[in-house]
Amino acid sequence: NDLASLMNVSVNQVISACMSMGMFVSINQRLDAETITIIADEFGYEVEFYKAEDEMQQAEIVEDSEEDLVPRAPIVTIMGHVDHGKTSLLDYIRKTRVTEGEAGGITQHIGAYEVETDTGKKITFLDTPGHEAFTAMRARGAKATDVVIVVVAADDSVMPQTKEAINHAQVAGVPIIIAINKVDKPTANPDRIREQLAGINILVEEWGGKYQSEEVSAKSGQGISELLEKVLLEAELLDLKANPDKPAVGTILEASLDKGRGYLATMLVQGGTLRIGDVLLAGSHYGRVKAMYDHRGGRMKEAGPSVPVQVLGLDGAPQAGDIAKVYESDREARDIATRREQILREQSVRTRKHITLDEIGRRL
Numbered sequence: 001n002d003l004a005s006l007m008n009v010s011v012n013q014v015i016s017a018c019m020s021m022g023m024f025v026s027i028n029q030r031l032d033a034e035t036i037t038i039i040a041d042e043f044g045y046e047v048e049f050y051k052a053e054d055e056m057q058q059a060e061i062v063e064d065s066e067e068d069l070v071p072r073a074p075i076v077t078i079m080g081h082v083d084h085g086k087t088s089l090l091d092y093i094r095k096t097r098v099t100e101g102e103a104g105g106i107t108q109h110i111g112a113y114e115v116e117t118d119t120g121k122k123i124t125f126l127d128t129p130g131h132e133a134f135t136a137m138r139a140r141g142a143k144a145t146d147v148v149i150v151v152v153a154a155d156d157s158v159m160p161q162t163k164e165a166i167n168h169a170q171v172a173g174v175p176i177i178i179a180i181n182k183v184d185k186p187t188a189n190p191d192r193i194r195e196q197l198a199g200i201n202i203l204v205e206e207w208g209g210k211y212q213s214e215e216v217s218a219k220s221g222q223g224i225s226e227l228l229e230k231v232l233l234e235a236e237l238l239d240l241k242a243n244p245d246k247p248a249v250g251t252i253l254e255a256s257l258d259k260g261r262g263y264l265a266t267m268l269v270q271g272g273t274l275r276i277g278d279v280l281l282a283g284s285h286y287g288r289v290k291a292m293y294d295h296r297g298g299r300m301k302e303a304g305p306s307v308p309v310q311v312l313g314l315d316g317a318p319q320a321g322d323i324a325k326v327y328e329s330d331r332e333a334r335d336i337a338t339r340r341e342q343i344l345r346e347q348s349v350r351t352r353k354h355i356t357l358d359e360i361g362r363r364l
């Protein structure tokens with residue numbers, strides 16, 4: 001039926017075209033890609049297929065005019081080798097810098113934190129370290145990070161994952177700041193780290209290079225204020241701006257089902273302002289924003305650019321990396337969600353079809 005209306009012919013014509021190929025189909029039957037191509041060709045059409053992932057990311061980018069743009073907080077990701085202290089560093093920053101939200105509410109993991117520096121400026125930290133999350137987001141076209149902090153333990157060395165982190169950031173064109181961590185340890189040797197970094201073409205400022213670095217300790221807190229100031233310096237150079245006066249658009253960082261409340265999705269707002277009552281679409285899920293929470297579980301009424309927010313009201317859990325966008329009408333969001341849902345379902349059917357008997361045998 002869909003194919004017929006796309007080609008502006010009657011359903012019966014499509015059905016008989018199928019029949020002539022020995023296929024007996026019903027009006028609502030979904031056809032596979034090959035059949036669609038052959039039938040369309042018979043009616044003089046050429047078929048263009050596109051992937052479900054591309055469809056998921058479809059959100060027309062509205063160019064903002066210069067006068068609508070206002071400065072926004074930098075979004076920072078911490079990366080580095082296993083055990084070099086990424087979590088500890090983030091924990092220290094969070095414990096000491098997280099701005100007090102409204103009272104009440106349970107502190108929970110929401111995948112992102114807004115912190116305040118000594119000078120009262122804000123920085124948003126993404127608690128999604130690990131190269132996989134970063135790569136997954138990049139693969140989905142979500143450039144959610146402005147600055148990457150690469151942590152290297154001073155009592156260890158530049159390790160494979162250190163290099164990988166640097167590499168990822170470079171490929172993404174994101175500025176890098178090196179945090180030489182664990183300098184409180186007696187065996188710490190920051191010079192050795194700087195030397196090894198120089199060996200892979202990462203020359204820190206102290207050595208005449210272009211990369212900012214700071215000796216820090218996630219244990220004592222040494223150097224962390226300075227590190228945050230360096231993040232701000234880097235951010236200033238980037239001249240980060242966004243337009244808060246439009247329907248919100250951003251990236252989903254994580255989503256889950258809360259038994260009592262329903263689906264909770266953490267969204268990083270990147271443009272516009274999200275408000276209670278907005279119709280939000282993320283991946284193949286949509287809904288009206290019923291409530292918004294900060295990372296302390298405090299209620300929020302609105303969230304502007306660079307603000308991470310936990311959203312209640314979607315009809316399911318979108319994927320990390322999905323673009324989230326506010327729509328004018330309920331109906332438009334629902335239509336897109338339904339179409340995406342259908343594409344996803346079809347894609348999963350199609351992938352399932354490729355499993356051979358041999359493979360099934362091996363699974364038994």
Ligand code: GTP
Binds near residue numbers: 082085086216
């Ligand atoms: P993964 O998430 O497993 O990759 O590790 P990570 O990079 O998050 O490291 P994590 O923060 O878990 O720290 C690893 C170990 O190093 C823990 O035992 C920390 O207590 C310790 N550690 C982290 N930072 C410091 C520091 O500045 N000084 C000292 N002395 N120990 C630290």
Ligand code: MG
Binds near residue numbers: 086087088
């Ligand atoms: Mg960790």
